[in-house]
Amino acid sequence: MPQHESTRWVHAPFNGLLLAALVLGVAVTATTENSGDNGSVVASPSPVASASRTVERKAPTAKPRRTKEPVPKKPVVRESMTPSTPLAPSRKSSKPPANPRGIVYLTFDDGPSPYTPAILDVLRATRSTATFFEVGFRQAQHPATPAHVRARGSNIGNHTYSHWDLTTLTPAEIRSQVARGPRSRCVRPPFGATNPRVQRVFRQQGLRQVLWTVDTLDWKRPGVTHLIEAATGPKVRAGSIVLMHDGGGDRSQTVAALPRIIATLHQRGYVVRRIPGC
Ligand SMILES: [Zn+2]
Incomplete structure (x- = not known):
């Protein structure tokens, strides 16, 4: 196993951080995907702050949209709480x-x-x-x-x-x-x-x-x-x-x-x- 490979997995605290970053990264990516920018899911956006701003976006395609609501991701931050x-x-x-x-x-x-x-x-x-x-x-x-x-x-x-x-x-x-x-x-x-x-x-x-x-x-x-x-x-x-x-x-x-x-x-x-x- 190359040196950097073993280093990556030896330091447990860093593994934890890496894992957390990966989880967070996945969650952030999922949010972005839900933004509707890619046209695959219509959901929460990154709204623009200005009334007059016109955002250039890819025109929606005619193919059927996925209309299933994304399941809320499991909270990955300390302050999170489930709706219940x-x-x-x-x-x-x-x-x-x-x-x-x-x-x-x-x-x-x-x-x-x-x-x-x-x-x-x-x-x-x-x-x-x-x-x-x-x-x-x-x-x-x-x-x-x-x-x-x-x-x-x-x-x-x-x-x-x-x-x-x-x-x-x-x-x-x-x-x-x-x-x-x-x-x-x-x-x-x-x-x-x-x-x-x-x-x-x-x-x-x-x-x-x-x-x-x-x-x-x-x-x-x-x-x-x-x-x-x-x-x-x-x-x-x-x-x-x-x-x-x-x-x-x-x-x-x-x-x-x-x-x-x-x-x-x-x-x-x-x-x-x-x-x-x-
Ligand atoms: Zn919206």
């Missing part, structure tokens, strides 16, 4: 300020998913509501969840049917993607990818485009502490629209961070509400 893990009640509940200085709008994209009920539980315990930009094909997989969302006082936005980049589609295809998506008066184009052609179709269908002002990048799973900072930091102010994800991959960090995100926003004097009129 109950949150500590003391951390889960937080009262909104009596005299709020403003509203922060939390939005969750790419669901519904097995994580959605846990997010709804946190919202209820903190007397908050949010807007869920759901994907049509996932609604078909979780038929009970949209009603659950509305019953809790939150609302649903249209995130199209297949989560394709609309800027790569013809007007007829855009119309179809939107028409087959969740019923709502608000639409958020997948990846935030939009242009005048896309917006013209939205207008024709009586839909209001809603992007975001603060991107937590929660789909990168940066750790719960980082997520809390991203969703409550100085960029977040009255009227902010905060982007998070309840679907499209392992969202355990998002679920774990949410109670403290809302508690911190309450401490800063904000209430957390759904986007009105969706």
Whole structure:
């Protein structure tokens, strides 16, 4: 066996690190594959942060799409928790300020998913509501969840049917993607990818485009502490629209961070509400 081969496997701690890196690498790769960039799976993206940015992407092929929801990956980070893990009640509940200085709008994209009920539980315990930009094909997989969302006082936005980049589609295809998506008066184009052609179709269908002002990048799973900072930091102010994800991959960090995100926003004097009129 060559020297470097034996070296690689002798040092146990490094083996552990290597293994962890490999596992992490696999998970990250899987997330990327789920992004829809390669057209094989339509799922959670790496959303662009700007309203006007147009992303160049390969036009979707005509072959049938895989519409099966990716199974959330087993958590590979310390802060992760499964959707069924109950949150500590003391951390889960937080009262909104009596005299709020403003509203922060939390939005969750790419669901519904097995994580959605846990997010709804946190919202209820903190007397908050949010807007869920759901994907049509996932609604078909979780038929009970949209009603659950509305019953809790939150609302649903249209995130199209297949989560394709609309800027790569013809007007007829855009119309179809939107028409087959969740019923709502608000639409958020997948990846935030939009242009005048896309917006013209939205207008024709009586839909209001809603992007975001603060991107937590929660789909990168940066750790719960980082997520809390991203969703409550100085960029977040009255009227902010905060982007998070309840679907499209392992969202355990998002679920774990949410109670403290809302508690911190309450401490800063904000209430957390759904986007009105969706
Ligand atoms: Zn999305």
